[in-house]
Amino acid sequence: MDTLNAIECFVRSAEAGSFAEAARRLGLTPAAVGKNVARLEADLGVRLFQRSTRSLSLTEAGEHFLGEARGGLDTLRGAMNNLAGIEGQPVGTLKVSMGLAFGLNYIVPLLDEFLRRYPGVVPDWHFDNRAVDMIGEGFDAAIGGGFELPPGAVARELGPAHRVLLAAPAYLAQHAMPTSPSALRQHAGILIRSPQTGRIRPWLLRNRAGEQAAIELQQRMTLGDPEAACHAAQQGLGITLVSSAHALPYLQSGALQRVLPDWYVDSGAISIYFSGHKLLPQKTRVFVDFIVEQFRRQGLAEQFSAR
Incomplete structure (x- = not known):
């Protein structure tokens, strides 16, 4: 196990380019990461990194070992995760990235049901509107849309990533409702x-x-x-363009309404994506299946469609 931990410290240090960043991702101290890498170099009898006060770079031997070790490390970690369990149930920390509003509206409400099914899984959810480096940052899965998938990731589609124009009824009462895209030039924009x-x-x-x-x-x-x-648009400050998933609660409550309802932006699909390794940890597999199941049951793909 010590050797496996040392290999993981080496791989994450190579990916991050520093012991300090690797330590942050692994939840260790930089000194511990450095000692693990030094121990691995001693065991292998080769130097894996060239070190200076400002940089960390791989040696030729380090480049070769990284290529051999990275895939094997992920496979071993997956195998260990799949073996661990309580009466065959998935266990472990599940690190997932998603947008804040999307997570609050559509994923967090599913927590109770998910944890009742899989009590051995501990959610570690990060709310951020960006595409994450799944391998480098150690995420098990991520949910998002409108961007290219990270390298080495596969995805299961949850619904369309359409975007719609929105404004408050008060704004539209004071300004002429646009009847064509060209009429948008006369309106205040809340841009993102x-x-x-x-x-x-x-x-x-x-x-x-x-x-x-x-x-x-x-x-x-x-x-x-x-x-x-959306909050600025609610104040009657102008017209904004957001994803249908963001727009849905505001449309349902009547706080905002669509502008040019026959028009929309198609930015691809909202997907749950995860590592493409064949040996996917059980905790990740059940989470992905659960989210896909719940979105289908609720008909969210149809609700996200702006057509």
Whole structure:
């Protein structure tokens, strides 16, 4: 087991580029990570890293060993997770990434049922609107949409990642309701910057006839979170564009309504994604199956569709 831990410290240090970052991901101290790597080098009789006060780089032997060890480490960890259990039930910490509002609206409400089925699993859920490095950051699964899958990940689709234009009834009562995409030029826009690039992405609207049109709102403000944009729109400050999943609670309550309801943005699919390794830990497998099952039961894919 000590050797396995030392190999994991080596692999995570190579991925992170530093002992300190590897220690943060592993929940250890940098000194402990460094000692484990030094012990591994002593056991192997080769130097795996070139060290300096400012950098950590792999030697040629280290590059070769990383390629051999990385896949085997994940397979062994998966095998150990699958062996551990209470009366055959999955156990262990389940580290999952998801957006805050999406998680609060659609995933956290499922906690009670999930834990009653799988009491040996301990959720460790992170709420952040970004695509995570699943291997480097040690996530078992992640939920999101509108971006390319990370390398080595596979996905199961939960629903469409459509985006819709929203405004408060009070705003629309004071301003002429747009009747075409070109009319958006006359309206205040509550724009959202991309968490990946920090920029405002130039989305294209489309309709059922296959026509496309640019979104040309006046830039009244720029926010970094779709929930913040919805709250600003509720105050009658302008029109915003958010995913249908974010929009749904506001539409159902009547707090916001769709603008140009025949038009929407198609940004792909909302998916739950996880490592593509064949030996997937049991805790991850049951979580993925459970989420897919619950979304189908609730008909959320149909509710997320903006068509």
